[in-house]
Amino acid sequence: MPHHEKVALAGVIEHVFAHRFTLICNDQAYLADLGPKGAEAFPLSPGLAVRLEGEQRPSEIKVARIARKGGAFVDVEHKKPHHGPKHHHPDAPADPRVVLAAVKNAGWTVVGQPKPKPRHFELLAQRGAGEWTELHVDFAGVIYKEKRADADKWRLPG
Structure with a gap:
């Protein structure tokens, strides 16, 4: 922080x-x-x-x-930002194997390694022949955000 x-x-x-x-x-x-x-x-x-x-x-x-x-x-009290109901901050340890297994079980194919962040991992993934997607996955393996992958950030495969 x-x-x-x-x-x-x-x-x-x-x-x-x-x-x-x-x-x-x-x-x-x-x-x-x-x-x-x-x-x-x-x-x-x-x-x-x-x-x-x-x-x-x-x-x-x-x-x-x-x-x-x-x-x-x-x-003056400033409230912390609200990230929505799917945004979790569990006490689980940051284990990329847990995240990769959860994403695979949800039907995604991951390219490269998960990028660790302070409270989640970011992954580049694809379902079938669909578009490349950036996934945000908390340490417990819950996918709480999916967005179109940025080509510059991820250096998208061909």
């Missing part, structure tokens, strides 16, 4: 875009994200002087706490 630098800034809100906003601090603009629930708990408005603490991400600051200048901090 990436580690993000903790930041603390004080400045003035310049623009508001739903739950995101730009903060001007020391003549520099920062994009910050409160999340939908955070924006309900702390109403944003242009010209408002605020202090915030959060994590600097590549594209924005995920705000953990925010306060009006001189006021008390409001904690």
Whole structure:
């Protein structure tokens, strides 16, 4: 998991875009994200002087706490993304043999080796003479995502 630098800034809100906003601090603009629930708990408005603490991400600051200048901090909770009902994160160990057996039992023919990811494997597979498909398979062998294989990523066979 990436580690993000903790930041603390004080400045003035310049623009508001739903739950995101730009903060001007020391003549520099920062994009910050409160999340939908955070924006309900702390109403944003242009010209408002605020202090915030959060994590600097590549594209924005995920705000953990925010306060009006001189006021008390409001904690902001960011929920983890929801991946749908088939997306599992089981406690099973990462064993490519389990994944390959499950995919084969589901009628797929795999080309190459499974690519390990932190919580799943990605495989290039095909059913019969069908199109090449990228499969995402969790460590328990559950196929939770199927998508058309990208030719550049997989260097598709002839």
